[in-house]
Amino acid sequence: MRDQEPAPLGAERRLSTKEAAELLGVKPETVYAYVSRGQLSSRRVTGGRGSTFDAREVEALARRNRRESAGSSPSGGELSVRTRITLIESDRYYYRGVDAVDLAMRHTYEEVAEWLWTGRMRPGNTFTAPAASVAVARRAVDALPEHAAPTDLLRVATIAAATADPLRFDLSEDAVLGTARTLIPTLVAALPPAGHDRRDEGPLAHRLWSRLSPRKNPDEASLRALDTALALLLDHDLAASTLAVRVAASARAHAYAAVSAGLGVIEGPLHGAASGLAHRLLVDVLDQGDAAPVITDELRAGRRIPGLGHRLYPGEDPRARALFGLLEQIPRAEPALLAARDIVETTAxxxxxxxxxxxxxxxxxxxxxxxxxxxxxIFAVARTAGWIAHALEEYGERPLRMRPSGLYAGPKPPQPLPE
Incomplete structure (x- = not known):
C-alpha cells in the first residue's frame, strides 16, 4: 500500500519506502543509506510518518545496480564490485579514504577495525570474548590433531563459536557488529598457548603474542610491530578470500559462515600461506649466511621466490615499508632484516x-x-575484521547478486545417453 493517494495522470509517481526497497531488492534501511549517499532523493509524507521516493529515480538506480552487479564488463574484463571500504592506487592504500598506513601507525588494531566497520574512531577500544563462546571454541580446537594448521584451528573455532550464538542469523548491522567484536577475540582465545600461560586480557596483539611466541615477556617494540601488522593487514580490497566472503554474504549466510568461507580460501600458497613460505626461505638464508645458494636452489626447483613483488604495487608495498621501519627498532631483528635485504638484492x-x-x-x-x-x-586474525566489513556491506546489497553466468564450452547438445 502506498503512503499517499494515487497521483493524477502525468504527475510525478512516488513510491513508499517498502515499495522502493522491493524494487531495488534491498532492505528498507539500505534505501535510506542511498539517500544519505546522494543516490536517491526523498520527501517526507505530509502529516504522517515515513518518506516517499521518485519512482523514476528508484527505477534508474535499480537499472544501474543491475548493470554494475552483472559481474564483468561487456568487454570481458575482471570481476568488479562496488565498495566503499578500501582503495588501492599509486602504491598506497586507503581505508574509507584515509591512508591505511597512517591509521595503522597511529592506532591499535581494534581501533582501526572499528573505524573500518563504522567510520567512527573509538580510542582505547578493545574486544572482549564471551566466556561461553571461548569455552566451546577451545573444546573444539583442543579436539583437533596436533598437526592441524592455523587455519584449521581458526575455522573450527569459528564454527564452534557460531553454534554458541543463537542470534547468528540476525543480519542487522548492530547484530553483525556485535558478532565481529566478539568473534575476533574468541578466535585468539581459542588458540593454544606457545609454551607458556595464555594471556586473555589487554590489547588483542598482546593476547595473540602468547599464542605465537615462546618469549613470555615481549618488549614494547615487538608488541607494537605485531599490533601494527594486524592493522596493516586488516583489509586489502577484493582479495580472493574477501570475494569468497562477499559471495557467502550475498547468499545471506551469517557472519560466522562468511568468515569461515574466507578462512577456507587463505590456505592456498598464493594467499594467506605466502608468509610461511617466506619465513622458511628466510630461515634457510640465515642458516647458510648467504642468499645466493638458497635462491639458486629455489629457482632450480622451479619455484618462485616468496616475499617479493605484488601485482597491485608496481613500486613498494606500503605495508612492507611501514613494517620494516618498525622492525628496525628491534635489535634482535637485525639478522633477519639483513637476510631479507640479501634476498632482495640477490634477486634484483x-x-x-x-x-x-x-x-x-x-x-x-x-x-x-x-x-x-x-x-x-596473524594474517587470518587481522583479515577477519576486513571480512566482516565486506559482509556488512554486502548485506546491504541485492541478495544473490554474486551469481555470474557460466560460459559453457562442453559438447554441443543434444548428446546421446552414455552407455
Whole structure:
C-alpha cells in the first residue's frame, strides 16, 4: 500500500519506502543509506510518518545496480564490485579514504577495525570474548590433531563459536557488529598457548603474542610491530578470500559462515600461506649466511621466490615499508632484516622486485621466535575484521547478486545417453 493517494495522470509517481526497497531488492534501511549517499532523493509524507521516493529515480538506480552487479564488463574484463571500504592506487592504500598506513601507525588494531566497520574512531577500544563462546571454541580446537594448521584451528573455532550464538542469523548491522567484536577475540582465545600461560586480557596483539611466541615477556617494540601488522593487514580490497566472503554474504549466510568461507580460501600458497613460505626461505638464508645458494636452489626447483613483488604495487608495498621501519627498532631483528635485504638484492640482479608484506611478516615471525605458520595466523586474525566489513556491506546489497553466468564450452547438445 502506498503512503499517499494515487497521483493524477502525468504527475510525478512516488513510491513508499517498502515499495522502493522491493524494487531495488534491498532492505528498507539500505534505501535510506542511498539517500544519505546522494543516490536517491526523498520527501517526507505530509502529516504522517515515513518518506516517499521518485519512482523514476528508484527505477534508474535499480537499472544501474543491475548493470554494475552483472559481474564483468561487456568487454570481458575482471570481476568488479562496488565498495566503499578500501582503495588501492599509486602504491598506497586507503581505508574509507584515509591512508591505511597512517591509521595503522597511529592506532591499535581494534581501533582501526572499528573505524573500518563504522567510520567512527573509538580510542582505547578493545574486544572482549564471551566466556561461553571461548569455552566451546577451545573444546573444539583442543579436539583437533596436533598437526592441524592455523587455519584449521581458526575455522573450527569459528564454527564452534557460531553454534554458541543463537542470534547468528540476525543480519542487522548492530547484530553483525556485535558478532565481529566478539568473534575476533574468541578466535585468539581459542588458540593454544606457545609454551607458556595464555594471556586473555589487554590489547588483542598482546593476547595473540602468547599464542605465537615462546618469549613470555615481549618488549614494547615487538608488541607494537605485531599490533601494527594486524592493522596493516586488516583489509586489502577484493582479495580472493574477501570475494569468497562477499559471495557467502550475498547468499545471506551469517557472519560466522562468511568468515569461515574466507578462512577456507587463505590456505592456498598464493594467499594467506605466502608468509610461511617466506619465513622458511628466510630461515634457510640465515642458516647458510648467504642468499645466493638458497635462491639458486629455489629457482632450480622451479619455484618462485616468496616475499617479493605484488601485482597491485608496481613500486613498494606500503605495508612492507611501514613494517620494516618498525622492525628496525628491534635489535634482535637485525639478522633477519639483513637476510631479507640479501634476498632482495640477490634477486634484483635479474628481477628488480621490491619486498612485499609477506617478507616483512617473515622477519617479524623469525626474529620473535615464532613458528613458520605464525604469519598465516596473524594474517587470518587481522583479515577477519576486513571480512566482516565486506559482509556488512554486502548485506546491504541485492541478495544473490554474486551469481555470474557460466560460459559453457562442453559438447554441443543434444548428446546421446552414455552407455
Amino acid at each position: 640482479r635479474h628481477a628488480p622486485l621490491h619486498a612485499n608484506v609477506d617478507l616483512a611478516l617473515a622477519v617479524l615471525t623469525t626474529s620473535c621466535g615464532m613458528p613458520p605458520t605464525a604469519g598465516e595466523t
